[in-house]
Amino acid sequence: MDSLVAVxxxxxxALDLFENFYDGVDQNLNKAIDHLVSIINDLTKIxxxxxxxxxxxxxxxxxxxxxxxxxxxxSDKHKDxxxxxxxxxxxxxxxxxADYGNMSHVxxxxxVEKKMHLNEAICxxxxxxxxxxxxxxxxxxxxxxxxxxxxxxxxxxxxNYILNKLKEKDVSPALEWCQINxxxxxxxxxxxxxxxxxxxxxxxxxxxxxxxxxxxxxSRNFTQFANDCHKEIQRLMGSLIYLNSGLExxxxxxxxxxxxxxxxxxxxxxxxxxxxxxxxECPLDVCINTGCRALPxxxxxxxxxxxxxxxxxxxxxxxxxxxxxxxxxxxxxVFSCPILRQQTTDSNPPMRLICGHVISKDALTKLNNSGKxxxxxxxxxxxQAPGEAxxxxx
Amino acid sequence: MDDMKIIEHSTLKVPYEHLNKLYRxxxxxxxxxxxxxxxxxxxxxxxxxxxxxxxKSELVASLSSLVEKLHQVKKRSIEMRNQEKDLIEILKKRxxxxxxxxxxxxxTRKLFFKNRLDRILIDYFLRNSxxxxxxxxxxxxxxxxxxxxxxxxxxxxxxxSLENRETQRCLxxxxxxxxxxxxxxxxxxFTLRQQEFIELVREQKCLEAVHHARKYFxxxxxxxxxxxxxxxxxxxxxKCSDSLCNQELLSDSRWTYLIGLFKQENYKxxxxxxxxxxxxxxxxxxxxxxxxxxxxxxxxxxxHNCPVCNPNFNQIAKPLPFAYCSNSKLIDAYTGxxxxxxxxxxxxxxxxxxxxxxxxxxxxxxDGKIRCPRSKETFExxxxxxxxxx
Numbered sequence: 001m002d003s004l005v006a007v008x009x010x011x012x013x014a015l016d017l018f019e020n021f022y023d024g025v026d027q028n029l030n031k032a033i034d035h036l037v038s039i040i041n042d043l044t045k046i047x048x049x050x051x052x053x054x055x056x057x058x059x060x061x062x063x064x065x066x067x068x069x070x071x072x073x074x075s076d077k078h079k080d081x082x083x084x085x086x087x088x089x090x091x092x093x094x095x096x097x098a099d100y101g102n103m104s105h106v107x108x109x110x111x112v113e114k115k116m117h118l119n120e121a122i123c124x125x126x127x128x129x130x131x132x133x134x135x136x137x138x139x140x141x142x143x144x145x146x147x148x149x150x151x152x153x154x155x156x157x158x159x160n161y162i163l164n165k166l167k168e169k170d171v172s173p174a175l176e177w178c179q180i181n182x183x184x185x186x187x188x189x190x191x192x193x194x195x196x197x198x199x200x201x202x203x204x205x206x207x208x209x210x211x212x213x214x215x216x217x218x219s220r221n222f223t224q225f226a227n228d229c230h231k232e233i234q235r236l237m238g239s240l241i242y243l244n245s246g247l248e249x250x251x252x253x254x255x256x257x258x259x260x261x262x263x264x265x266x267x268x269x270x271x272x273x274x275x276x277x278x279x280x281e282c283p284l285d286v287c288i289n290t291g292c293r294a295l296p297x298x299x300x301x302x303x304x305x306x307x308x309x310x311x312x313x314x315x316x317x318x319x320x321x322x323x324x325x326x327x328x329x330x331x332x333x334v335f336s337c338p339i340l341r342q343q344t345t346d347s348n349p350p351m352r353l354i355c356g357h358v359i360s361k362d363a364l365t366k367l368n369n370s371g372k373x374x375x376x377x378x379x380x381x382x383x384q385a386p387g388e389a390x391x392x393x394x
Numbered sequence: 395m396d397d398m399k400i401i402e403h404s405t406l407k408v409p410y411e412h413l414n415k416l417y418r419x420x421x422x423x424x425x426x427x428x429x430x431x432x433x434x435x436x437x438x439x440x441x442x443x444x445x446x447x448x449x450k451s452e453l454v455a456s457l458s459s460l461v462e463k464l465h466q467v468k469k470r471s472i473e474m475r476n477q478e479k480d481l482i483e484i485l486k487k488r489x490x491x492x493x494x495x496x497x498x499x500x501x502t503r504k505l506f507f508k509n510r511l512d513r514i515l516i517d518y519f520l521r522n523s524x525x526x527x528x529x530x531x532x533x534x535x536x537x538x539x540x541x542x543x544x545x546x547x548x549x550x551x552x553x554x555s556l557e558n559r560e561t562q563r564c565l566x567x568x569x570x571x572x573x574x575x576x577x578x579x580x581x582x583x584f585t586l587r588q589q590e591f592i593e594l595v596r597e598q599k600c601l602e603a604v605h606h607a608r609k610y611f612x613x614x615x616x617x618x619x620x621x622x623x624x625x626x627x628x629x630x631x632x633k634c635s636d637s638l639c640n641q642e643l644l645s646d647s648r649w650t651y652l653i654g655l656f657k658q659e660n661y662k663x664x665x666x667x668x669x670x671x672x673x674x675x676x677x678x679x680x681x682x683x684x685x686x687x688x689x690x691x692x693x694x695x696x697x698h699n700c701p702v703c704n705p706n707f708n709q710i711a712k713p714l715p716f717a718y719c720s721n722s723k724l725i726d727a728y729t730g731x732x733x734x735x736x737x738x739x740x741x742x743x744x745x746x747x748x749x750x751x752x753x754x755x756x757x758x759x760x761d762g763k764i765r766c767p768r769s770k771e772t773f774e775x776x777x778x779x780x781x782x783x784x
Contacts, residue, residue: 001493001495001496003398003399004489004492004493007406007489008486008489008490011482011485011486011489012486014482015479015482015483015486018475018478018479018482022471022472022475025471026468026471026472029464029467029468029471030468032464033461033464033465033468036457036460036461036464037461039457040454040457040458040461043450043453043454043457044450044454046450047447048447049446049447052445052446052447052450053445053446056442056445056453057442057443060438060439060442061439061442063435064435064438064439067431067432067435068432068435070431071428071431071432074424074427074428074471075424075425075428078420078421078424079421081417082417082421085413085414085417086414088410088413088485089407089410089414092403092406092407092410093407095399096399096400096402096403096406096407097399097400097403098403098404098407098665098667099403099667099668100400100401100667100669100671100674101400103400103674103677103678104667104668104669104673104674104677105677106713107669107673108673108676108677108710108714109673109710113709114709114710115522117705117706117707117709117710118676118706118710120706121704121706121707122515122518125511125515126531129508131530131531131534131535133530133534134527134530134531134534137524137526137527137530138519138524138527140526141523141524141525141526141527142522142524142527277698278698279698279699279700279701279704280699281699283701283704283706283707284511284701285511286679286683286699286701287675287676287679287680287683287701287707288511288514288672288675288676288679289507289679290678290679290682290683291674291675291676291677291678291679291680291682292397292401292675292679293397293682294678294679294681294682295397295400295401295674295675295678296396296397296399296400298678299400313715314677314681314714314715315715316715317715317716318715318716318717318718319681319682319715319716319717319718320718321718322717322718322719322720323682323717323718325682325683325717327732329683330723330725330732331683331685331697331699331700331703331725331730332685332687332688332697332700332725333687333722333723333724333725333727333733334685334687334717334719334722334723334724335722335724335783336719336720336721336722338722338784341720343685343686343716343719344686345686345690346686346690352741352779352781355782356779356780356781356782357782357784358781358782358783358784379782379784390741390745391745392741392745392746392747392781393745393746393747393768394724394727394747
């Protein structure tokens with residue numbers, strides 16, 4: 001934040017100085033023009049030779065002084081402004097890192113195939129965020145017509161339509177969708193439909209006493225949820241008391257918040273993606289968010305490593321530092337063998353010893369070095385045969 | 395250091411460079427105007443010193459023309475004032491826009507991140523010549539002012555002319571940016587002249603080619619001299635279509651090389667980084683998310699939500715390093731919950747591991763028996779063994 005403040009300071013300074021400079025120039029020019037015009041007027045009126053010579057000489061020398069001043073001011077003061085402009089540039093260079101701190105190592109997208117993959121991923125992102133026309137333009141320009149066809153687009157088109165309607169606080173398309181996919185939603189134990197009905201109920205209540213009958217009729221929709229959500233239904237029916245006076249000043253005012261609408265959009269997206277077997281969050285989004293989180297730490301390391309000439313971090317097998325991606329973005333179990341401090345892989349899986357402790361297969365092999373058929377767990381006094389260890393799958 | 399410092403350098407530097415360029419042009423105009431006024435003033439002064447009544451009208455005329463000049467200078471200065479002010483305002487707007495990164499309001503921050511991704515995509519589109527997509531997205535997301543589309547549109551024109559085998563536009567651009575190209579020791583102008591020479595020889599206009607060489611191949615450094623020598627050989631073998639040196643010099647790949655070189659120099663003098671922001675951030679992100687599991691053949695553990703398991707990113711992330719993990723971090727393959735001291739790991743007889751909470755859930759769904767979600771085998775609770783992860 002202070003980096004922006006520093007740059008903004010220089011910009012504001014420059015703006016001020018420019019204003020003053022040009023104001024000054026304007027003033028000087030006007031003065032000079034006026035002066036010259038008055039000289040012209042005077043000279044035109046003069047008829048006598050003597051006065052003419054004198055006054056011409058006088059006034060023109062004065063004018064010459066003024067004009068020379070003006071020129072000097074115009075040129076020199078503008079030159080001075082350059083210092084302020086370059087200060088802006090220096091502030092930017094000081095407070096921001098150029099060229100991504102030399103993070104770029106090799107081209108990530110070096111083959112036509114990889115470019116196609118990236119473009120596909122971008123298309124998916126565009127479809128999800130509702131930029132359908134941009135996606136179509138990209139498909140044409142990037143030559144992806146075969147890969148991104150109507151079938152792929154259709155579910156997103158529908159999803160975006162429903163989301164847009166939700167943004168306009170219209171729940172009917174979403175409810176329709178829920179009713180069509182009722183069985184699948186039940187399988188993933190989703191209460192999306194109930195939440196949608198709830199929102200509609202609150203909308204109707206806000207219409208005041210004239211909607212009384214409609215509200216009561218609508219509440220019949222809650223019967224199917226009587227078992228799962230009866231407490232919530234009780235609360236909602238309780239809010240009917242405030243039909244006349246409105247919910248704003250009642251204990252039920254929490255139902256009027258905008259967060260409920262944001263929450264329903266998110267809930268709908270999650271459920272729709274689950275049903276369509278799609279990842280909940282767009283993969284490109286996840287990558288970019290994680291990347292932005294990881295960049296500062298990685299750039300630091302690259303700067304340090306440049307001085308030691310160990311090669312670039314992206315050319316190694318493993319990153320040199322741990323990046324905390326947050327619990328939300330942990331998609332796979334990572335088991336790090338406590339003995340060898342290596343990640344386990346297909347060829348080096350985690351093994352459970354009889355006592356319950358877990359080490360990697362390589363560690364197990366190393367423990368068995370002595371050739372005897374007994375190994376002792378590194379963490380407790382339990383002994384066993386190496387073959388008794390069981391391979392685990394997280 | 396936060397991510398904004400790393401990613402947004404060129405967002406601010408590019409309009410700054412525009413401002414710099416404009417400033418220099420404005421200063422040139424000011425110098426010109428000043429010297430012209432100076433000239434007129436000196437003339438009038440001379441005239442006035444030796445004037446008599448008869449030359450009154452002449453004097454008055456020159457004074458009037460000076461007044462006219464001053465009016466024009468005034469008009470120009472107002473124009474230049476507005477231009478310089480506009481560019482500074484653009485810089486200021488961008489700085490203000492970037493402030494949203496640290497806003498205390500979550501919704502503003504979310505919108506900023508969304509816009510940032512759109513800006514990164516627009517930059518990627520422009521670099522890869524998907525100009526229509528870039529414009530379309532910039533319009534939809536209302537981000538035109540925050541992107542450097544104008545730089546790329548100029549680049550587009552010149553690249554198109556180079557693709558049509560025309561060098562003039564690119565040469566004009568070189569002349570316009572002469573001082574900056576000199577600072578970075580650019581070879582672009584020389585390479586363009588060399589290509590012109592080759593084209594003249596290709597059309598068998600050998601005499602013109604020699605004139606051209608005499609005019610432009612001057613003040614060369616040793617590397618350029620070697621190139622010139624190679625090209626001169628072309629003159630001798632002009633009828634010989636299959637000589638090795640001819641093939642190399644006459645091939646179309648030289649034009650592709652020229653386009654690449656032009657783009658490179660264009661980025662350098664505009665302070666645009668060579669690699670796109672998208673690639674840089676993707677590299678870091680994919681690497682931080684990459685686990686050996688994503689590349690294993692056991693499909694049972696492929697996580698739908700993991701970007702690296704996504705078939706597109708899977709290919710892209712292959713050469714990147716894995717994420718480093720000092721301590722084990724386990725998640726349940728059934729529910730995605732974290733496995734830790736609150737949700738202890740339990741192993742089924744088939745070797746699959748789940749968290750305790752998942753087992754409870756599985757038992758409630760299946761009459762007290764545990765049905766492994768991955769292998770579909772059923773087990774009793776008694777067969778489950780505890781696992782200790784350190």
